[in-house]
Each structure stands twice: as structure tokens, then as C-alpha cells.
Amino acid sequence: MSIQSVQRAVAILRCLSGSRRLGVSELSEQLELAKGTIHGLLSTLRDEGFVEQDADTGKYQLGHALLELGTSYLDVNELRQRALARADWLAQKSQCSVRVAVLRGGNALIIHHVFRPDNSLQILEVGSNLPLHATALGKALVAQAGLEPRVWPRLTKNTQTDNAKLEAELQLTREQGWALEAEEAVLTEAGVAAPIFDRKQEVIGSIGISGAVRELLIDDAPKAELVQLVLEAARHISRELGARLLG
Amino acid sequence: MSIQSVQRAVAILRCLSGSRRLGVSELSEQLELAKGTIHGLLSTLRDEGFVEQDADTGKYQLGHALLELGTSYLDVNELRQRALARADWLAQKSQCSVRVAVLRGGNALIIHHVFRPDNSLQILEVGSNLPLHATALGKALVAQAGLEPRVWPRLTKNTQTDNAKLEAELQLTREQGWALEAEEAVLTEAGVAAPIFDRKQEVIGSIGISGAVRELLIDDAPKAELVQLVLEAARHISRELGARLLG
DNA sequence: AAACAGTATTCGACATTATCGAACACAGAC
DNA sequence: GTCTGTGTTCGATAATGTCGAATACTGTTT
Numbered sequence: 001m002s003i004q005s006v007q008r009a010v011a012i013l014r015c016l017s018g019s020r021r022l023g024v025s026e027l028s029e030q031l032e033l034a035k036g037t038i039h040g041l042l043s044t045l046r047d048e049g050f051v052e053q054d055a056d057t058g059k060y061q062l063g064h065a066l067l068e069l070g071t072s073y074l075d076v077n078e079l080r081q082r083a084l085a086r087a088d089w090l091a092q093k094s095q096c097s098v099r100v101a102v103l104r105g106g107n108a109l110i111i112h113h114v115f116r117p118d119n120s121l122q123i124l125e126v127g128s129n130l131p132l133h134a135t136a137l138g139k140a141l142v143a144q145a146g147l148e149p150r151v152w153p154r155l156t157k158n159t160q161t162d163n164a165k166l167e168a169e170l171q172l173t174r175e176q177g178w179a180l181e182a183e184e185a186v187l188t189e190a191g192v193a194a195p196i197f198d199r200k201q202e203v204i205g206s207i208g209i210s211g212a213v214r215e216l217l218i219d220d221a222p223k224a225e226l227v228q229l230v231l232e233a234a235r236h237i238s239r240e241l242g243a244r245l246l247g
Numbered sequence: 248m249s250i251q252s253v254q255r256a257v258a259i260l261r262c263l264s265g266s267r268r269l270g271v272s273e274l275s276e277q278l279e280l281a282k283g284t285i286h287g288l289l290s291t292l293r294d295e296g297f298v299e300q301d302a303d304t305g306k307y308q309l310g311h312a313l314l315e316l317g318t319s320y321l322d323v324n325e326l327r328q329r330a331l332a333r334a335d336w337l338a339q340k341s342q343c344s345v346r347v348a349v350l351r352g353g354n355a356l357i358i359h360h361v362f363r364p365d366n367s368l369q370i371l372e373v374g375s376n377l378p379l380h381a382t383a384l385g386k387a388l389v390a391q392a393g394l395e396p397r398v399w400p401r402l403t404k405n406t407q408t409d410n411a412k413l414e415a416e417l418q419l420t421r422e423q424g425w426a427l428e429a430e431e432a433v434l435t436e437a438g439v440a441a442p443i444f445d446r447k448q449e450v451i452g453s454i455g456i457s458g459a460v461r462e463l464l465i466d467d468a469p470k471a472e473l474v475q476l477v478l479e480a481a482r483h484i485s486r487e488l489g490a491r492l493l494g
Numbered sequence: 495a496a497a498c499a500g501t502a503t504t505c506g507a508c509a510t511t512a513t514c515g516a517a518c519a520c521a522g523a524c
Numbered sequence: 525g526t527c528t529g530t531g532t533t534c535g536a537t538a539a540t541g542t543c544g545a546a547t548a549c550t551g552t553t554t
Contacts, residue, residue, distance in 0.1 A: 070317020
């Protein structure tokens with residue numbers, strides 16, 4: 001049994017997430033609900049801090065409470081807790097940007113991000129969704145379970161969009177225990193990632209490094225010492241989560 | 248008027264935000280509500296991705312949708328916030344009026360406006376809607392996604408109303424990375440604009456300069472240094488928003 | 495200046511909808 | 525085996541949220 005008004009409140013938030021700022025009438029039209037209904041939902045969401053109302057125009061946009069609960073979600077996540085220390089360690093050892101991802105809704109959701117340890121301008125990617133077929137983190141996440149054949153978007157000229165070849169690549173990933181991505185999502189950038197297991201020996205996340213091609217690869221193959229570092233980090237976190245790994 | 252079930256759903260999220268993981272009974276006790284009520288709310292929240300249920304224990308914790316909406320909240324304010332400084336910079340460098348727009352409801356909505364730095368009488372255009380087919384800001388907004396063929400209003404004798412020619416112009420915009428408008432909306436006025444990307448590599452806005460034809464154009468082409476300034480401003484804001492640009 | 499077209503908001507009647515509480519199924523402990 | 529805990533299902537009840545018209549307000553147009 002689903003509660004209608006909660007569903008509708010969520011639908012409003014999703015609409016606001018798409019567009020930047022919407023009014024009662026626009027939402028009423030988009031969701032095909034009476035203006036009074038929308039207004040009631042919006043004003044309770046406003047009281048709770050889930051949306052904010054522009055003082056001038058009266059229009060609504062997303063509110064701060066979502067950000068607070070969003071970061072709270074990160075705190076709750078057990079994988080993230082365990083990964084914090086190891087991610088720092090990996091960033092120091094590899095001198096690369098480190099990211100930790102989980103599988104959520106057909107994407108790789110970034111739940112932790114450590115900047116490359118130089119002082120360059122970088123942006124926190126926590127909360128971003130990455131495609132599964134064109135990132136090392138994504139491949140590491142789904143290598144065990146496999147991927148349903150579908151039409152994959154082409155992001156660069158190197159993006160693998162053929163389901164058979166993708167499956168072959170996932171099998172290689174499964175066998176060697178780590179995943180590679182070379183300019184498949186963004187030109188000039190590459191990544192190496194490995195899966196993280198829980199106590200049920202199931203993949204619950206992945207950790208990986210990313211950076212410029214020339215820093216990670218030699219002759220289209222990742223530097224061996226970097227692969228070892230990633231694997232070591234992933235195995236360490238897996239053990240902390242209760243996984244019993246072979247070897 | 249406040250909607251009870253939404254308030255209760257939020258209360259559940261707040262409880263879960265405090266504790267790490269809670270069950271139906273615990274929540275029922277804390278919020279003094281029947282277990283069935285809590286269960287109904289929780290299962291709709293689960294379907295929406297706002298909470299996740301542990302497969303083993305059946306207990307609930309916060310879900311990934313909160314993180315996604317939370318980062319979405321950041322994006323809403325970030326575009327305007329990041330654009331503020333760069334818009335001033337662009338106005339100083341170009342000595343032109345600068346405007347920042349987002350796509351909303353089939354129009355280019357102005358969300359920021361810096362006057363031409365010359366003390367002349369000008370009108371604040373924030374909040375006004377510009378047509379997509381006859382403005383540089385509009386073309387920059389829709390060049391990536393394309394435009395549905397429709398009947399466009401003719402604003403001046405130079406307004407492009409032919410769908411095929413408009414599409415060709417958008418393709419040119421896409422290829423060169425910036426858009427031009429010359430007396431298509433208002434006679435004697437021209438504009439140059441470039442798209443702003445977010446971390447999903449999607450166009451979330453555009454920034455551009457506008458002014459008299461004789462100030463912006465030479466022989467029907469925009470001055471090269473002005474185009475470079477606009478591109479530099481747009482790229483700078485995009486990078487600050489997390490976009491990873493090619494080249 | 496006045497009528498207009500937009501807003502967001504309020505309000506009351508209606509019946510849809512969420513609530514309650516008991517009964518259920520399953521798990522682990524003793 | 526019982527017992528106590530869990531999360532879940534179900535049906536009767538009325539409280540609740542919904543609708544749509546009416547409102548107040550703002551800015552624009554005539």
C-alpha cells in the first residue's frame with residue numbers, strides 16, 4: 001500500500017530537481033493536479049525545509065534540508081565509513097584522484113571522492129551518477145552479476161557500445177579482479193577500479209583511481225603498481241566488511 | 248494547511264538521519280504511530296528511493312535519492328552563484344551588457360544581468376523570458392539538444408523563422424561552441440553567447456554579451472576577441488560547476 | 495486610470511484516502 | 525516445543541487530503 005500524498009510530494013521534488021524553479025501553476029499543469037493540492041504539498045515541504053520559496057516571485061525551488069539528509073545518507077552508509085581511510089591512503093600512494101561508488105538505479109553513484117594530492121582545481125563529484133559501461137568503477141560494480149544487453153550511449157569515440165564486446169570485457173574484469181577504462185567516458189582520461197565485497201561475497205561497491213591517460217597507462221595498459229594499489233585497497237575494505245577473500 | 252502524511256514521512260527521515268538504522272517497531276514507538284502506518288510510509292519511501300531496507304534484518308536506513316536531490320539543490324544555487332563573479336569580469340573586459348540565462352518553459356529565462364559599464368540608462372532584465380530562436384543566449388541553450396520544428400514569431404526582418412535554416416544555424420553553434428544573434432530580436436542590437444555545462448555534461452545555462460551592432464560586429468561577424476572572452480567565461484563557470492570539458 | 499491576465503493563496507463540501515489495531519507469518523532464543 | 529521479537533497484511537472507520545471555485549495580489553496592458 002502506497003501513500004498517495006507522499007508519492008505526490010516526491011514527484012514535486014523530482015520536478016523541481018529537473019527545472020530550477022517552478023511555480024504552483026506550472027507544477028499543477030505538469031503533474032495534472034489541482035493548484036490547491038500542489039499548494040498544500042508545497043507549503044508543508046516548505047515548512048520542513050525541503051523546498052524554498054523565492055520571496056519576489058513566489059516560485060519554489062529545492063531546499064536545504066535535502067542537502068542535509070543527503071549528506072546524512074553518506075554518514076549512514078557503512079561502505080563509505082570503511083572506505084574513508086583507505087581512499088586517502090590510495091590517493092597518497094597513487095597520487096591520483098580516488099572515488100568510491102555503489103550501484104544505484106542503473107548507475108554508479110559516487111559516495112566518496114578524494115582529490116588528487118596536488119593543489120589543482122577539482123570538483124567534488126559525490127552524488128554524481130556515472131554510466132556503468134564506460135567507467136572503471138561501473139565495470140567493477142557489474143562484472144560479477146553481468147549486464148542486461150541494451151543500447152548504450154556513446155560518450156566518446158572509444159566508448160564500448162557493443163553488448164557482446166562489453167560482456168567479453170566484463171568477463172576479463174571478473175577473471176583479473178579489476179576493471180580498466182581508457183578514454184571511454186571523457187577523452188584524455190582513464191581509470192582503474194576494483195570491486196568491494198561484503199560478508200555475503202557479493203559486490204556492494206567499487207573503488208578506483210582516475211586521471212590523465214599518460215599518468216595511468218603505458219602502451220594502453222595500466223601501470224602494474226597502480227593496479228596493485230587499487231586491488232590492495234579494495235581487498236582491505238572488503239576484509240573490514242567481513243568478506244573472506246581467496247588467496 | 249499542512250499535509251499530515253508528508254509531515255510524518257519527513258519525521259521518519261529525520262529519525263533515520265539521527266540513528267543509523269531503525270526498524271518499524273522502533274519508529275512506531277518514537278513517533279507514537281501505529282506500526283501499520285509507519286510501514287505504509289516506509290514502503291512508499293522505499294519505492295521512491297528515499298529509504299533502503301536491509302535485506303537481512305528488514306530494518307530501514309536513508310536512501311540514495313536524498314543524496315541525488317541534495318546535490319541537485321547545490322546545482323540550483325551554484326549556477327547563479329558561480330556566474331556572479333564571472334559575469335562582472337566579462338562585463339569589464341568586454342565593456343558590454345552581460346546576461347546569464349537558463350532554459351525554462353520553452354524560453355530563455357534571464358537569471359542574472361550585469362549592465363554595460365558606462366553609466367547609461369538600462370533596464371534590469373532578470374526574470375524576463377527571451378525567445379530561443381532569435382537570441383544568442385537561447386541558441387546556446389538549445390544547440391546541444393536541438394529544437395522541435397514549429398512556427399516561430401517574426402520579431403524583425405532578420406529573424407530566422409525557417410526551421411531548416413534554424414537547425415543549420417544550431418548545428419554551426421554546436422560545432423563552434425558559441426552562438427550569434429544579429430538584429431534578429433531587436434534592430435541595431437546583436438549578441439554572442441556560449442553554453443554552460445554542469446557535471447553531467449549537460450547544458451544548464453548560457454552566458455553572453457549583447458549590445459549595438461557596431462560595437463560587436465565587423466562585417467557581420469563578431470569581433471574575435473569578444474567571442475574569446477565569452478567562451479572563456481562560459482568555460483570557467485562550467486569548470487567550477489564540475490564539467491570536464493574536452494580540449 | 496482602469497481593466498486585464500497572470501500569479502499564489504484561501505476556503506468549504508465531499509469522498510477519497512490514510513489511519514488504526516488486531517491478526518498474521520516468520521525468525522531467533524530459550 | 526513455546527515465547528518474544530520482528531516486519532507485514534488486512535478491513536472497518538472517519539479523519540484526511542483533494543478538488544474547484546473564490547480570493548487577494550502584482551504587474552502589464554489598454
